[in-house]
Amino acid sequence: METGGERPKTVSQPFKSGFAAIIGRPNVGKSTLLNRITGHKIAIVSDKPQTTRNRIRGVYTDENAQIVFLDTPGIHKPFSKLGDYMVRAAEGALDEVDVVLFLTDVSEELGGGDRYIIERLKNVKTPVILVLNKIDKVPRDGILPVIDAYRQLHDFTEIVPVSAVRGDNVERLLELVIQYLPEGPMFYPPGQVTDHPERFICAELIREKILLLTREEVPHSVAVDVERMETDDRGLVRIGAVIYVERESQKGILIGKGGAMLKEIGRLAREEMERLLGSKIFLELWVKVKKDWRNHEAFLKSLGYRTE
Structure with a gap:
Protein backbone atom coordinates (compact mmCIF):
# COMPACT_ATOMS: atom_id res chain seq x y z
CA MET A 1 0.00 0.00 0.00
CA TYR A 180 29.22 -0.29 -24.42
CA LEU A 181 31.53 1.58 -22.03
CA PRO A 182 32.26 0.30 -18.53
CA GLU A 183 31.57 2.35 -15.42
CA GLY A 184 34.60 4.43 -14.51
CA PRO A 185 36.04 7.86 -13.70
CA MET A 186 37.01 10.71 -16.02
CA PHE A 187 40.43 10.29 -17.56
CA TYR A 188 40.65 13.98 -18.54
CA PRO A 189 39.16 17.23 -17.17
CA PRO A 190 35.73 18.10 -18.66
CA GLY A 191 37.02 20.92 -20.89
CA GLN A 192 39.92 18.98 -22.43
CA VAL A 193 39.36 17.76 -26.00
CA THR A 194 42.75 16.18 -26.80
CA ASP A 195 45.84 14.93 -25.00
CA HIS A 196 48.21 16.12 -27.70
CA PRO A 197 50.44 19.09 -26.86
CA GLU A 198 49.95 22.36 -28.71
CA ARG A 199 53.25 21.84 -30.60
CA PHE A 200 51.90 18.66 -32.16
CA ILE A 201 48.65 20.30 -33.26
CA CYS A 202 50.51 23.31 -34.71
CA ALA A 203 52.79 20.98 -36.68
CA GLU A 204 49.72 19.14 -37.98
CA LEU A 205 48.07 22.41 -39.04
CA ILE A 206 51.15 23.35 -41.06
CA ARG A 207 51.10 19.91 -42.70
CA GLU A 208 47.41 20.29 -43.45
CA LYS A 209 48.04 23.52 -45.40
CA ILE A 210 50.80 21.80 -47.37
CA LEU A 211 48.35 19.00 -48.23
CA LEU A 212 45.83 21.63 -49.29
CA LEU A 213 48.19 23.58 -51.55
CA THR A 214 50.42 20.90 -53.12
CA ARG A 215 49.88 17.95 -55.42
CA GLU A 216 51.40 14.68 -56.62
CA GLU A 217 54.29 13.29 -54.57
CA VAL A 218 54.90 16.34 -52.35
CA PRO A 219 52.17 15.78 -49.68
CA HIS A 220 53.36 12.30 -48.69
CA SER A 221 57.03 13.39 -48.63
CA VAL A 222 56.48 16.08 -45.99
CA ALA A 223 57.11 16.05 -42.24
CA VAL A 224 56.84 19.06 -39.93
CA ASP A 225 58.80 19.59 -36.71
CA VAL A 226 57.96 22.54 -34.46
CA GLU A 227 61.38 23.28 -32.97
CA ARG A 228 60.44 26.37 -30.99
CA MET A 229 57.25 27.64 -29.35
CA GLU A 230 57.42 30.42 -26.79
CA THR A 231 55.35 33.37 -25.61
CA ASP A 232 56.97 36.79 -25.21
CA ASP A 233 56.12 39.55 -22.69
CA ARG A 234 53.45 40.99 -24.98
CA GLY A 235 51.60 37.66 -25.28
CA LEU A 236 52.85 37.04 -28.83
CA VAL A 237 53.43 33.32 -29.48
CA ARG A 238 56.60 32.78 -31.53
CA ILE A 239 56.69 29.48 -33.41
CA GLY A 240 59.59 28.17 -35.47
CA ALA A 241 58.99 25.05 -37.58
CA VAL A 242 61.02 23.02 -40.06
CA ILE A 243 59.31 21.36 -43.04
CA TYR A 244 61.26 18.27 -44.14
CA VAL A 245 61.07 16.94 -47.69
CA GLU A 246 62.94 14.13 -49.45
CA ARG A 247 64.25 15.88 -52.57
CA GLU A 248 65.58 19.29 -53.65
CA SER A 249 62.84 19.51 -56.30
CA GLN A 250 60.20 19.19 -53.56
CA LYS A 251 61.92 21.93 -51.58
CA GLY A 252 61.65 24.21 -54.61
CA ILE A 253 57.94 23.48 -54.97
CA LEU A 254 57.25 24.24 -51.30
CA ILE A 255 59.18 27.50 -51.34
CA GLY A 256 57.65 28.57 -54.66
CA LYS A 257 58.56 31.49 -56.89
CA GLY A 258 59.95 34.28 -54.73
CA GLY A 259 58.89 32.33 -51.62
CA ALA A 260 55.19 32.71 -52.52
CA MET A 261 54.13 29.14 -51.73
CA LEU A 262 55.86 29.08 -48.33
CA LYS A 263 54.32 32.44 -47.44
CA GLU A 264 50.83 31.17 -48.29
CA ILE A 265 51.35 27.98 -46.26
CA GLY A 266 52.50 30.13 -43.35
CA ARG A 267 49.62 32.58 -43.66
CA LEU A 268 46.92 29.88 -43.66
CA ALA A 269 48.55 27.93 -40.82
CA ARG A 270 49.08 31.07 -38.73
CA GLU A 271 45.43 32.16 -39.07
CA GLU A 272 44.21 28.76 -37.89
CA MET A 273 46.73 28.64 -35.03
CA GLU A 274 45.50 32.04 -33.85
CA ARG A 275 41.92 30.71 -33.74
CA LEU A 276 43.11 27.59 -31.92
CA LEU A 277 45.31 29.31 -29.32
CA GLY A 278 43.43 32.59 -29.01
CA SER A 279 46.72 34.49 -29.33
CA LYS A 280 48.64 36.43 -31.95
CA ILE A 281 51.17 34.19 -33.70
CA PHE A 282 54.54 34.97 -35.26
CA LEU A 283 55.32 31.93 -37.44
CA GLU A 284 58.66 31.20 -39.09
CA LEU A 285 59.01 28.30 -41.52
CA TRP A 286 62.11 26.67 -43.01
CA VAL A 287 62.30 23.90 -45.61
CA LYS A 288 65.05 21.27 -45.34
CA VAL A 289 65.88 18.17 -47.39
CA LYS A 290 66.19 14.87 -45.51
CA LYS A 291 66.60 12.20 -48.17
CA ASP A 292 64.33 9.16 -47.80
CA TRP A 293 63.27 10.26 -44.29
CA ARG A 294 60.23 7.99 -44.35
CA ASN A 295 62.53 4.96 -44.09
CA HIS A 296 64.84 6.35 -41.35
CA GLU A 297 63.63 4.81 -38.11
CA ALA A 298 65.64 7.10 -35.82
CA PHE A 299 64.35 10.19 -37.64
CA LEU A 300 60.75 8.91 -37.45
CA LYS A 301 61.12 8.46 -33.69
CA SER A 302 62.54 11.98 -33.36
CA LEU A 303 59.31 13.25 -34.97
CA GLY A 304 57.23 11.36 -32.41
CA TYR A 305 56.20 8.29 -34.40
CA ARG A 306 55.96 5.27 -32.12
CA THR A 307 54.65 1.75 -32.60
CA GLU A 308 54.07 0.98 -28.95
Missing part, protein backbone atom coordinates in the same frame (compact mmCIF):
# COMPACT_ATOMS: atom_id res chain seq x y z
CA GLU A 2 1.37 3.42 -0.99
CA THR A 3 1.51 6.08 1.66
CA GLY A 4 1.96 9.37 -0.24
CA GLY A 5 3.86 12.41 0.91
CA GLU A 6 7.31 10.92 0.29
CA ARG A 7 9.04 11.46 -3.04
CA PRO A 8 10.68 8.39 -4.54
CA LYS A 9 14.47 8.51 -4.29
CA THR A 10 16.22 9.16 -7.58
CA VAL A 11 19.07 6.81 -8.34
CA SER A 12 21.96 8.68 -9.91
CA GLN A 13 23.18 7.18 -13.15
CA PRO A 14 26.69 5.73 -12.80
CA PHE A 15 29.38 7.58 -14.76
CA LYS A 16 30.87 5.64 -17.65
CA SER A 17 34.24 6.07 -19.32
CA GLY A 18 36.34 4.23 -21.85
CA PHE A 19 38.16 4.16 -25.16
CA ALA A 20 36.87 3.93 -28.74
CA ALA A 21 38.96 3.40 -31.87
CA ILE A 22 37.89 4.92 -35.18
CA ILE A 23 39.27 2.72 -37.97
CA GLY A 24 38.74 2.49 -41.70
CA ARG A 25 40.34 2.86 -45.10
CA PRO A 26 42.23 6.08 -45.79
CA ASN A 27 40.06 9.08 -46.63
CA VAL A 28 36.67 7.85 -45.38
CA GLY A 29 36.19 10.78 -42.97
CA LYS A 30 37.70 9.54 -39.69
CA SER A 31 39.28 12.89 -38.78
CA THR A 32 36.16 14.79 -39.82
CA LEU A 33 34.08 12.60 -37.50
CA LEU A 34 36.49 13.11 -34.60
CA ASN A 35 36.44 16.88 -35.07
CA ARG A 36 32.62 16.83 -35.24
CA ILE A 37 32.35 14.81 -32.00
CA THR A 38 34.76 16.97 -30.00
CA GLY A 39 33.53 20.25 -31.48
CA HIS A 40 37.14 21.29 -32.10
CA LYS A 41 39.69 20.82 -34.83
CA ILE A 42 42.17 18.35 -33.35
CA ALA A 43 42.79 16.17 -36.40
CA ILE A 44 43.75 17.55 -39.80
CA VAL A 45 41.44 16.99 -42.73
CA SER A 46 42.43 16.59 -46.37
CA ASP A 47 41.12 14.94 -49.53
CA LYS A 48 44.44 13.08 -49.81
CA PRO A 49 44.70 9.53 -48.37
CA GLN A 50 46.81 8.76 -45.30
CA THR A 51 46.49 12.26 -43.87
CA THR A 52 46.48 11.02 -40.25
CA ARG A 53 49.84 9.58 -39.17
CA ASN A 54 49.46 9.27 -35.39
CA ARG A 55 46.75 7.83 -33.18
CA ILE A 56 45.24 11.16 -32.21
CA ARG A 57 43.29 11.11 -28.95
CA GLY A 58 40.09 13.15 -28.90
CA VAL A 59 37.97 13.45 -25.77
CA TYR A 60 34.18 13.74 -25.60
CA THR A 61 32.62 14.44 -22.21
CA ASP A 62 29.03 14.94 -21.10
CA GLU A 63 27.31 14.68 -17.72
CA ASN A 64 27.06 10.87 -17.90
CA ALA A 65 30.18 9.69 -19.70
CA GLN A 66 33.61 10.36 -21.15
CA ILE A 67 34.79 8.74 -24.40
CA VAL A 68 38.44 8.88 -25.38
CA PHE A 69 38.65 8.42 -29.15
CA LEU A 70 41.67 7.18 -31.08
CA ASP A 71 41.60 8.51 -34.65
CA THR A 72 43.90 5.95 -36.21
CA PRO A 73 45.79 6.23 -39.50
CA GLY A 74 43.95 4.55 -42.38
CA ILE A 75 44.73 0.86 -42.81
CA HIS A 76 46.49 0.34 -46.13
CA LYS A 77 49.32 -1.68 -47.69
CA PRO A 78 52.55 -0.02 -46.47
CA PHE A 79 55.35 0.96 -48.86
CA SER A 80 57.78 2.52 -46.36
CA LYS A 81 58.71 2.35 -42.68
CA LEU A 82 56.40 5.31 -42.11
CA GLY A 83 53.59 3.44 -43.85
CA ASP A 84 54.35 0.33 -41.80
CA TYR A 85 54.21 2.43 -38.61
CA MET A 86 50.84 3.85 -39.65
CA VAL A 87 49.29 0.41 -40.23
CA ARG A 88 50.67 -1.01 -36.97
CA ALA A 89 49.35 2.03 -35.11
CA ALA A 90 45.88 1.49 -36.58
CA GLU A 91 45.75 -2.26 -35.97
CA GLY A 92 47.30 -1.94 -32.49
CA ALA A 93 44.46 0.34 -31.41
CA LEU A 94 41.97 -2.54 -31.68
CA ASP A 95 43.48 -4.25 -28.65
CA GLU A 96 43.35 -1.17 -26.41
CA VAL A 97 39.72 -0.05 -26.57
CA ASP A 98 36.21 -0.81 -25.33
CA VAL A 99 34.46 -0.13 -28.66
CA VAL A 100 35.61 -0.13 -32.30
CA LEU A 101 33.99 2.20 -34.84
CA PHE A 102 34.56 0.86 -38.35
CA LEU A 103 34.01 3.87 -40.61
CA THR A 104 33.20 3.41 -44.30
CA ASP A 105 32.26 5.71 -47.16
CA VAL A 106 28.70 4.83 -48.14
CA SER A 107 29.08 6.78 -51.42
CA GLU A 108 31.73 4.31 -52.64
CA GLU A 109 31.37 0.63 -53.47
CA LEU A 110 32.47 -1.90 -50.87
CA GLY A 111 36.04 -2.66 -51.96
CA GLY A 112 39.12 -4.72 -51.18
CA GLY A 113 40.31 -2.30 -48.51
CA ASP A 114 37.03 -2.63 -46.58
CA ARG A 115 37.10 -6.43 -46.92
CA TYR A 116 40.67 -6.54 -45.60
CA ILE A 117 39.65 -4.61 -42.47
CA ILE A 118 36.57 -6.80 -41.96
CA GLU A 119 38.82 -9.88 -42.00
CA ARG A 120 40.93 -8.26 -39.26
CA LEU A 121 37.80 -7.46 -37.27
CA LYS A 122 36.74 -11.12 -37.20
CA ASN A 123 39.52 -11.74 -34.66
CA VAL A 124 38.44 -8.82 -32.45
CA LYS A 125 36.35 -9.55 -29.35
CA THR A 126 35.58 -5.85 -28.76
CA PRO A 127 32.09 -4.66 -29.90
CA VAL A 128 32.32 -3.29 -33.46
CA ILE A 129 29.94 -0.57 -34.64
CA LEU A 130 29.74 -0.14 -38.41
CA VAL A 131 29.51 3.58 -39.17
CA LEU A 132 28.33 4.34 -42.71
CA ASN A 133 29.64 7.85 -43.33
CA LYS A 134 28.81 10.41 -46.03
CA ILE A 135 25.08 9.68 -46.21
CA ASP A 136 24.74 13.28 -47.42
CA LYS A 137 26.22 12.08 -50.74
CA VAL A 138 23.70 9.32 -51.50
CA PRO A 139 19.88 9.10 -51.80
CA ARG A 140 18.16 7.64 -48.75
CA ASP A 141 17.00 4.50 -50.59
CA GLY A 142 20.60 3.77 -51.54
CA ILE A 143 21.68 3.14 -47.93
CA LEU A 144 19.78 -0.11 -47.22
CA PRO A 145 21.51 -2.14 -49.97
CA VAL A 146 24.88 -1.06 -48.53
CA ILE A 147 23.82 -2.17 -45.04
CA ASP A 148 22.77 -5.55 -46.44
CA ALA A 149 26.10 -5.97 -48.25
CA TYR A 150 28.08 -5.36 -45.06
CA ARG A 151 25.79 -7.61 -42.96
CA GLN A 152 26.64 -10.52 -45.25
CA LEU A 153 30.34 -10.10 -44.45
CA HIS A 154 30.27 -9.62 -40.67
CA ASP A 155 27.91 -9.64 -37.69
CA PHE A 156 28.34 -6.04 -36.53
CA THR A 157 27.20 -5.08 -33.02
CA GLU A 158 25.43 -1.98 -34.37
CA ILE A 159 25.10 -0.24 -37.75
CA VAL A 160 24.74 3.55 -37.82
CA PRO A 161 24.51 5.74 -40.96
CA VAL A 162 25.95 9.24 -40.35
CA SER A 163 27.18 12.38 -42.04
CA ALA A 164 30.29 13.60 -40.22
CA VAL A 165 30.28 16.79 -42.32
CA ARG A 166 26.68 17.75 -41.44
CA GLY A 167 26.49 16.02 -38.06
CA ASP A 168 23.52 13.82 -39.05
CA ASN A 169 22.97 10.96 -36.57
CA VAL A 170 26.23 11.64 -34.69
CA GLU A 171 24.38 12.06 -31.37
CA ARG A 172 22.77 8.65 -31.84
CA LEU A 173 26.21 7.18 -32.52
CA LEU A 174 27.54 8.65 -29.27
CA GLU A 175 24.60 7.19 -27.33
CA LEU A 176 25.42 3.73 -28.69
CA VAL A 177 29.14 4.05 -27.93
CA ILE A 178 28.36 5.01 -24.31
CA GLN A 179 26.16 1.91 -23.95
Whole structure:
Protein backbone atom coordinates (compact mmCIF):
# COMPACT_ATOMS: atom_id res chain seq x y z
CA MET A 1 0.00 0.00 0.00
CA GLU A 2 1.37 3.42 -0.99
CA THR A 3 1.51 6.08 1.66
CA GLY A 4 1.96 9.37 -0.24
CA GLY A 5 3.86 12.41 0.91
CA GLU A 6 7.31 10.92 0.29
CA ARG A 7 9.04 11.46 -3.04
CA PRO A 8 10.68 8.39 -4.54
CA LYS A 9 14.47 8.51 -4.29
CA THR A 10 16.22 9.16 -7.58
CA VAL A 11 19.07 6.81 -8.34
CA SER A 12 21.96 8.68 -9.91
CA GLN A 13 23.18 7.18 -13.15
CA PRO A 14 26.69 5.73 -12.80
CA PHE A 15 29.38 7.58 -14.76
CA LYS A 16 30.87 5.64 -17.65
CA SER A 17 34.24 6.07 -19.32
CA GLY A 18 36.34 4.23 -21.85
CA PHE A 19 38.16 4.16 -25.16
CA ALA A 20 36.87 3.93 -28.74
CA ALA A 21 38.96 3.40 -31.87
CA ILE A 22 37.89 4.92 -35.18
CA ILE A 23 39.27 2.72 -37.97
CA GLY A 24 38.74 2.49 -41.70
CA ARG A 25 40.34 2.86 -45.10
CA PRO A 26 42.23 6.08 -45.79
CA ASN A 27 40.06 9.08 -46.63
CA VAL A 28 36.67 7.85 -45.38
CA GLY A 29 36.19 10.78 -42.97
CA LYS A 30 37.70 9.54 -39.69
CA SER A 31 39.28 12.89 -38.78
CA THR A 32 36.16 14.79 -39.82
CA LEU A 33 34.08 12.60 -37.50
CA LEU A 34 36.49 13.11 -34.60
CA ASN A 35 36.44 16.88 -35.07
CA ARG A 36 32.62 16.83 -35.24
CA ILE A 37 32.35 14.81 -32.00
CA THR A 38 34.76 16.97 -30.00
CA GLY A 39 33.53 20.25 -31.48
CA HIS A 40 37.14 21.29 -32.10
CA LYS A 41 39.69 20.82 -34.83
CA ILE A 42 42.17 18.35 -33.35
CA ALA A 43 42.79 16.17 -36.40
CA ILE A 44 43.75 17.55 -39.80
CA VAL A 45 41.44 16.99 -42.73
CA SER A 46 42.43 16.59 -46.37
CA ASP A 47 41.12 14.94 -49.53
CA LYS A 48 44.44 13.08 -49.81
CA PRO A 49 44.70 9.53 -48.37
CA GLN A 50 46.81 8.76 -45.30
CA THR A 51 46.49 12.26 -43.87
CA THR A 52 46.48 11.02 -40.25
CA ARG A 53 49.84 9.58 -39.17
CA ASN A 54 49.46 9.27 -35.39
CA ARG A 55 46.75 7.83 -33.18
CA ILE A 56 45.24 11.16 -32.21
CA ARG A 57 43.29 11.11 -28.95
CA GLY A 58 40.09 13.15 -28.90
CA VAL A 59 37.97 13.45 -25.77
CA TYR A 60 34.18 13.74 -25.60
CA THR A 61 32.62 14.44 -22.21
CA ASP A 62 29.03 14.94 -21.10
CA GLU A 63 27.31 14.68 -17.72
CA ASN A 64 27.06 10.87 -17.90
CA ALA A 65 30.18 9.69 -19.70
CA GLN A 66 33.61 10.36 -21.15
CA ILE A 67 34.79 8.74 -24.40
CA VAL A 68 38.44 8.88 -25.38
CA PHE A 69 38.65 8.42 -29.15
CA LEU A 70 41.67 7.18 -31.08
CA ASP A 71 41.60 8.51 -34.65
CA THR A 72 43.90 5.95 -36.21
CA PRO A 73 45.79 6.23 -39.50
CA GLY A 74 43.95 4.55 -42.38
CA ILE A 75 44.73 0.86 -42.81
CA HIS A 76 46.49 0.34 -46.13
CA LYS A 77 49.32 -1.68 -47.69
CA PRO A 78 52.55 -0.02 -46.47
CA PHE A 79 55.35 0.96 -48.86
CA SER A 80 57.78 2.52 -46.36
CA LYS A 81 58.71 2.35 -42.68
CA LEU A 82 56.40 5.31 -42.11
CA GLY A 83 53.59 3.44 -43.85
CA ASP A 84 54.35 0.33 -41.80
CA TYR A 85 54.21 2.43 -38.61
CA MET A 86 50.84 3.85 -39.65
CA VAL A 87 49.29 0.41 -40.23
CA ARG A 88 50.67 -1.01 -36.97
CA ALA A 89 49.35 2.03 -35.11
CA ALA A 90 45.88 1.49 -36.58
CA GLU A 91 45.75 -2.26 -35.97
CA GLY A 92 47.30 -1.94 -32.49
CA ALA A 93 44.46 0.34 -31.41
CA LEU A 94 41.97 -2.54 -31.68
CA ASP A 95 43.48 -4.25 -28.65
CA GLU A 96 43.35 -1.17 -26.41
CA VAL A 97 39.72 -0.05 -26.57
CA ASP A 98 36.21 -0.81 -25.33
CA VAL A 99 34.46 -0.13 -28.66
CA VAL A 100 35.61 -0.13 -32.30
CA LEU A 101 33.99 2.20 -34.84
CA PHE A 102 34.56 0.86 -38.35
CA LEU A 103 34.01 3.87 -40.61
CA THR A 104 33.20 3.41 -44.30
CA ASP A 105 32.26 5.71 -47.16
CA VAL A 106 28.70 4.83 -48.14
CA SER A 107 29.08 6.78 -51.42
CA GLU A 108 31.73 4.31 -52.64
CA GLU A 109 31.37 0.63 -53.47
CA LEU A 110 32.47 -1.90 -50.87
CA GLY A 111 36.04 -2.66 -51.96
CA GLY A 112 39.12 -4.72 -51.18
CA GLY A 113 40.31 -2.30 -48.51
CA ASP A 114 37.03 -2.63 -46.58
CA ARG A 115 37.10 -6.43 -46.92
CA TYR A 116 40.67 -6.54 -45.60
CA ILE A 117 39.65 -4.61 -42.47
CA ILE A 118 36.57 -6.80 -41.96
CA GLU A 119 38.82 -9.88 -42.00
CA ARG A 120 40.93 -8.26 -39.26
CA LEU A 121 37.80 -7.46 -37.27
CA LYS A 122 36.74 -11.12 -37.20
CA ASN A 123 39.52 -11.74 -34.66
CA VAL A 124 38.44 -8.82 -32.45
CA LYS A 125 36.35 -9.55 -29.35
CA THR A 126 35.58 -5.85 -28.76
CA PRO A 127 32.09 -4.66 -29.90
CA VAL A 128 32.32 -3.29 -33.46
CA ILE A 129 29.94 -0.57 -34.64
CA LEU A 130 29.74 -0.14 -38.41
CA VAL A 131 29.51 3.58 -39.17
CA LEU A 132 28.33 4.34 -42.71
CA ASN A 133 29.64 7.85 -43.33
CA LYS A 134 28.81 10.41 -46.03
CA ILE A 135 25.08 9.68 -46.21
CA ASP A 136 24.74 13.28 -47.42
CA LYS A 137 26.22 12.08 -50.74
CA VAL A 138 23.70 9.32 -51.50
CA PRO A 139 19.88 9.10 -51.80
CA ARG A 140 18.16 7.64 -48.75
CA ASP A 141 17.00 4.50 -50.59
CA GLY A 142 20.60 3.77 -51.54
CA ILE A 143 21.68 3.14 -47.93
CA LEU A 144 19.78 -0.11 -47.22
CA PRO A 145 21.51 -2.14 -49.97
CA VAL A 146 24.88 -1.06 -48.53
CA ILE A 147 23.82 -2.17 -45.04
CA ASP A 148 22.77 -5.55 -46.44
CA ALA A 149 26.10 -5.97 -48.25
CA TYR A 150 28.08 -5.36 -45.06
CA ARG A 151 25.79 -7.61 -42.96
CA GLN A 152 26.64 -10.52 -45.25
CA LEU A 153 30.34 -10.10 -44.45
CA HIS A 154 30.27 -9.62 -40.67
CA ASP A 155 27.91 -9.64 -37.69
CA PHE A 156 28.34 -6.04 -36.53
CA THR A 157 27.20 -5.08 -33.02
CA GLU A 158 25.43 -1.98 -34.37
CA ILE A 159 25.10 -0.24 -37.75
CA VAL A 160 24.74 3.55 -37.82
CA PRO A 161 24.51 5.74 -40.96
CA VAL A 162 25.95 9.24 -40.35
CA SER A 163 27.18 12.38 -42.04
CA ALA A 164 30.29 13.60 -40.22
CA VAL A 165 30.28 16.79 -42.32
CA ARG A 166 26.68 17.75 -41.44
CA GLY A 167 26.49 16.02 -38.06
CA ASP A 168 23.52 13.82 -39.05
CA ASN A 169 22.97 10.96 -36.57
CA VAL A 170 26.23 11.64 -34.69
CA GLU A 171 24.38 12.06 -31.37
CA ARG A 172 22.77 8.65 -31.84
CA LEU A 173 26.21 7.18 -32.52
CA LEU A 174 27.54 8.65 -29.27
CA GLU A 175 24.60 7.19 -27.33
CA LEU A 176 25.42 3.73 -28.69
CA VAL A 177 29.14 4.05 -27.93
CA ILE A 178 28.36 5.01 -24.31
CA GLN A 179 26.16 1.91 -23.95
CA TYR A 180 29.22 -0.29 -24.42
CA LEU A 181 31.53 1.58 -22.03
CA PRO A 182 32.26 0.30 -18.53
CA GLU A 183 31.57 2.35 -15.42
CA GLY A 184 34.60 4.43 -14.51
CA PRO A 185 36.04 7.86 -13.70
CA MET A 186 37.01 10.71 -16.02
CA PHE A 187 40.43 10.29 -17.56
CA TYR A 188 40.65 13.98 -18.54
CA PRO A 189 39.16 17.23 -17.17
CA PRO A 190 35.73 18.10 -18.66
CA GLY A 191 37.02 20.92 -20.89
CA GLN A 192 39.92 18.98 -22.43
CA VAL A 193 39.36 17.76 -26.00
CA THR A 194 42.75 16.18 -26.80
CA ASP A 195 45.84 14.93 -25.00
CA HIS A 196 48.21 16.12 -27.70
CA PRO A 197 50.44 19.09 -26.86
CA GLU A 198 49.95 22.36 -28.71
CA ARG A 199 53.25 21.84 -30.60
CA PHE A 200 51.90 18.66 -32.16
CA ILE A 201 48.65 20.30 -33.26
CA CYS A 202 50.51 23.31 -34.71
CA ALA A 203 52.79 20.98 -36.68
CA GLU A 204 49.72 19.14 -37.98
CA LEU A 205 48.07 22.41 -39.04
CA ILE A 206 51.15 23.35 -41.06
CA ARG A 207 51.10 19.91 -42.70
CA GLU A 208 47.41 20.29 -43.45
CA LYS A 209 48.04 23.52 -45.40
CA ILE A 210 50.80 21.80 -47.37
CA LEU A 211 48.35 19.00 -48.23
CA LEU A 212 45.83 21.63 -49.29
CA LEU A 213 48.19 23.58 -51.55
CA THR A 214 50.42 20.90 -53.12
CA ARG A 215 49.88 17.95 -55.42
CA GLU A 216 51.40 14.68 -56.62
CA GLU A 217 54.29 13.29 -54.57
CA VAL A 218 54.90 16.34 -52.35
CA PRO A 219 52.17 15.78 -49.68
CA HIS A 220 53.36 12.30 -48.69
CA SER A 221 57.03 13.39 -48.63
CA VAL A 222 56.48 16.08 -45.99
CA ALA A 223 57.11 16.05 -42.24
CA VAL A 224 56.84 19.06 -39.93
CA ASP A 225 58.80 19.59 -36.71
CA VAL A 226 57.96 22.54 -34.46
CA GLU A 227 61.38 23.28 -32.97
CA ARG A 228 60.44 26.37 -30.99
CA MET A 229 57.25 27.64 -29.35
CA GLU A 230 57.42 30.42 -26.79
CA THR A 231 55.35 33.37 -25.61
CA ASP A 232 56.97 36.79 -25.21
CA ASP A 233 56.12 39.55 -22.69
CA ARG A 234 53.45 40.99 -24.98
CA GLY A 235 51.60 37.66 -25.28
CA LEU A 236 52.85 37.04 -28.83
CA VAL A 237 53.43 33.32 -29.48
CA ARG A 238 56.60 32.78 -31.53
CA ILE A 239 56.69 29.48 -33.41
CA GLY A 240 59.59 28.17 -35.47
CA ALA A 241 58.99 25.05 -37.58
CA VAL A 242 61.02 23.02 -40.06
CA ILE A 243 59.31 21.36 -43.04
CA TYR A 244 61.26 18.27 -44.14
CA VAL A 245 61.07 16.94 -47.69
CA GLU A 246 62.94 14.13 -49.45
CA ARG A 247 64.25 15.88 -52.57
CA GLU A 248 65.58 19.29 -53.65
CA SER A 249 62.84 19.51 -56.30
CA GLN A 250 60.20 19.19 -53.56
CA LYS A 251 61.92 21.93 -51.58
CA GLY A 252 61.65 24.21 -54.61
CA ILE A 253 57.94 23.48 -54.97
CA LEU A 254 57.25 24.24 -51.30
CA ILE A 255 59.18 27.50 -51.34
CA GLY A 256 57.65 28.57 -54.66
CA LYS A 257 58.56 31.49 -56.89
CA GLY A 258 59.95 34.28 -54.73
CA GLY A 259 58.89 32.33 -51.62
CA ALA A 260 55.19 32.71 -52.52
CA MET A 261 54.13 29.14 -51.73
CA LEU A 262 55.86 29.08 -48.33
CA LYS A 263 54.32 32.44 -47.44
CA GLU A 264 50.83 31.17 -48.29
CA ILE A 265 51.35 27.98 -46.26
CA GLY A 266 52.50 30.13 -43.35
CA ARG A 267 49.62 32.58 -43.66
CA LEU A 268 46.92 29.88 -43.66
CA ALA A 269 48.55 27.93 -40.82
CA ARG A 270 49.08 31.07 -38.73
CA GLU A 271 45.43 32.16 -39.07
CA GLU A 272 44.21 28.76 -37.89
CA MET A 273 46.73 28.64 -35.03
CA GLU A 274 45.50 32.04 -33.85
CA ARG A 275 41.92 30.71 -33.74
CA LEU A 276 43.11 27.59 -31.92
CA LEU A 277 45.31 29.31 -29.32
CA GLY A 278 43.43 32.59 -29.01
CA SER A 279 46.72 34.49 -29.33
CA LYS A 280 48.64 36.43 -31.95
CA ILE A 281 51.17 34.19 -33.70
CA PHE A 282 54.54 34.97 -35.26
CA LEU A 283 55.32 31.93 -37.44
CA GLU A 284 58.66 31.20 -39.09
CA LEU A 285 59.01 28.30 -41.52
CA TRP A 286 62.11 26.67 -43.01
CA VAL A 287 62.30 23.90 -45.61
CA LYS A 288 65.05 21.27 -45.34
CA VAL A 289 65.88 18.17 -47.39
CA LYS A 290 66.19 14.87 -45.51
CA LYS A 291 66.60 12.20 -48.17
CA ASP A 292 64.33 9.16 -47.80
CA TRP A 293 63.27 10.26 -44.29
CA ARG A 294 60.23 7.99 -44.35
CA ASN A 295 62.53 4.96 -44.09
CA HIS A 296 64.84 6.35 -41.35
CA GLU A 297 63.63 4.81 -38.11
CA ALA A 298 65.64 7.10 -35.82
CA PHE A 299 64.35 10.19 -37.64
CA LEU A 300 60.75 8.91 -37.45
CA LYS A 301 61.12 8.46 -33.69
CA SER A 302 62.54 11.98 -33.36
CA LEU A 303 59.31 13.25 -34.97
CA GLY A 304 57.23 11.36 -32.41
CA TYR A 305 56.20 8.29 -34.40
CA ARG A 306 55.96 5.27 -32.12
CA THR A 307 54.65 1.75 -32.60
CA GLU A 308 54.07 0.98 -28.95
